[in-house]
Amino acid sequence: MTTELRVLRDADFDGWYAALELAFGGVPEAPEEVALWRELAGFDRSIGVWDGPEAVGTTGAFAFRITVPGGERVPAAGVTMVSVLPTHRRRGLLRRMMRRQLDDVRAWGEPLAVLTASEPDIYGRFGYGIATHSLSVRIDTARVRLSVPPGTEGVRLRLSEPAEARDACEAVYARRVAARPGMLARQPGWEALPVLDPAAGREGASPLKCVLAEEDGRTVGYARYAVRPDWSDAGANGTVLLRDAEALTPAAYAALWRYLTEIDLTSYVSASNRPVDDPLLHLVSDVRRCEARVKDSLHVRLVDVGAALAARTYRGAVDLVLEVADDFCPWNAGRWRLTGDAKGASCERTEDAADLALSVRELGSAYLGGVSLAALAGAGRVRELREGALEEAAAAFGSDVAPWLPHGF
Template sequence: MTTDVRVLEPAERDAWYGNLIRAFGGVDESSEERELWRALTEYDRSIGVWDGDECVGSAGAFTFELSVPGGACVSAAGVTMVSVAATHRRRGVLTSMMRRQLDDVRSWGEPVAVLTASEPVIYGRFGYGTGTLNVSAEIDTARVRLSVPPGTDDVRLRYAPPADVLDACEAVYARLVPGRPGMLARRPGWERVALLDPESERGGASALQCVVAERDGEVAGYARFRVKPEWTPSGHNGTVVLEDLEGLDPVVRAALWRFLFGVDLTTTLRTRGRPVDEGWQHLVSDIRRCNLRTRDALHVRLVDVGAALAARTYQAPVDVVFEVEDAFCPWNEGRWRLYGDPKGASCARTEDAADLALSVVELGSAYLGGVSLASLAGAGLVRELRQGAVAEASAGFTSAVAPWLPHGF
């Protein structure tokens, strides 16, 4: 098979995007969704694989800033829109795109690539490790009660059309980004993704609703949600479907959660994609009736090991030499000495003896501080070559708050 891997031209986008839609089941999107993703497409960072005039593969890379432990943001390529035509499986199409893309990301000077995976098994062979988990819940609000901290009653809540308060909500989100690893500093245009509201994806629920939380006249938090009414012979049985909730402090967040627990004519609150350490889990009366489920979220790939490890800080002092395996990006292979503490870090090549041996996949998993090196060592994926090195490095890499990806891309 002879195929051509090349940068996407605007005139080719319909064929390129059509291949993507077909690969994900062929269900068409609303015109609103299509136009938004068209506007967000970065053509010079998108590639297609062509067999003659037919597009048989697609991949893109959004320009992102990713928050890391310590509060800094690192340039990251947000890998997206990856597809291979079913007629061209097992012919090296995906590998050729991943090869071209990671070479490009390196040339752009971006030390990290990230993605969300339709199938997690796919991307490990290209050096991606699961870096964050999200939690979903289906809370029986007819039985579960929520305790709230003092001051919650001082927070004013009001309904507002989502578009009317978008700027104020984005300002809240932006203030939160440095405080939790894994969040994306949104570039202009990305705020519109949160307002996508095609009727075809509501599942019988209402149009998107928004409540803002105010203190001293300023917006300090918000919740975007839908309500799905349902009635049984014994009465109401509706569901609140939470899409997004942010607050600047625990009191504001508690006020928003209390509101959601008490929406009229509902008995269930359904959430998805929330931080695994979110505070509401400690305020509920019965965690079992919240039906928590976790799943992988952000997959992380260190494209430049030295630059990536130097871009974050470390909870405890670290002086460790890694022996890194990276067959797909061999420029990362070899020994790297990491010095780090809560104030900063440096990472450079060294000839010193290695303390830990691992692949770039494990480094990607541990990078944001949510997956411990000790846990990976317990699975046999990190080898300790100097006694005590696992405990030292694991303590340094850990984040005080769990990393979290707030939305897909």
């Protein structure tokens, strides 16, 4: 059969999205959720494969700006909605879409492509490396106490409807973006995602709730959550389901977590996406009773090695020649001299002898500072060609705070 790969058109969307839903199990999403993704998708940045009139493969690329070490917000293609129908597997359709997409991202002048993977083993062959991890917790609030910092008692907490509090929450979020690599600057329209709350997706939980933290009359933090009631013969046993929380001061952050852990008729607080170095871990009395788990989150792909490495800063002075392998995007392959420090960097082609050899996948993993080049070398994925180069590179690429993706896409 002959298949056609083309850019998405408005008239294509319903069939294209139906193919995506089918590939992900066939459970239709709520109409309001589909409407939001239609609004955000950007048809000129989405592609599909058609077999006659039927969409059989899908992918898109949101236009993001992602924080990198040093605080710069770098253009990045947010790869999303990747699917191939089970009837069309093993025909190279995914490879065709990835090829076209990365060519497009390069033409758009975006040095990075990023994604979250439903199946993490798929994307390494296209040059993506796991760059951030997320922490999930399930806190047993009957057994865990919080030790809060001075000033917590001065924080005022106020319940508000999520839609009414959206602008105040977005202002707090915007001030937090530069503080942590991996965070996404919210583009117009994306402010609707954190308050999207279709009734069909609540699975027995309450409608979304929002609590604001205020200091001196200013909103300095928020938490958005739902409560899933549960009862046993021993009494109430509900769970607080945290969607997101941000704060500008340690006192406000502690006040929000203390509020969440003390909600009546609940015994647990569950959060599925927090930074791996979340201060929460240092507020709780017993981290074992928090059932902390870590999993992969953001996968990063350098589309333009020189521009990407020059866009971030480095924790220490670095002057290295990197021998980069990149079979899928051969324009990146070869030797690059990276020179930089905490003030800035440059990365240019060179013929000088290489200090380290690695693939673009390892560069993607290390790019945001959360995965050590030394750890990758321990796995045999980075080779030191000059003594001392690995130690220099590992120190320079690191980040003082763990990179973190605040929400999916």
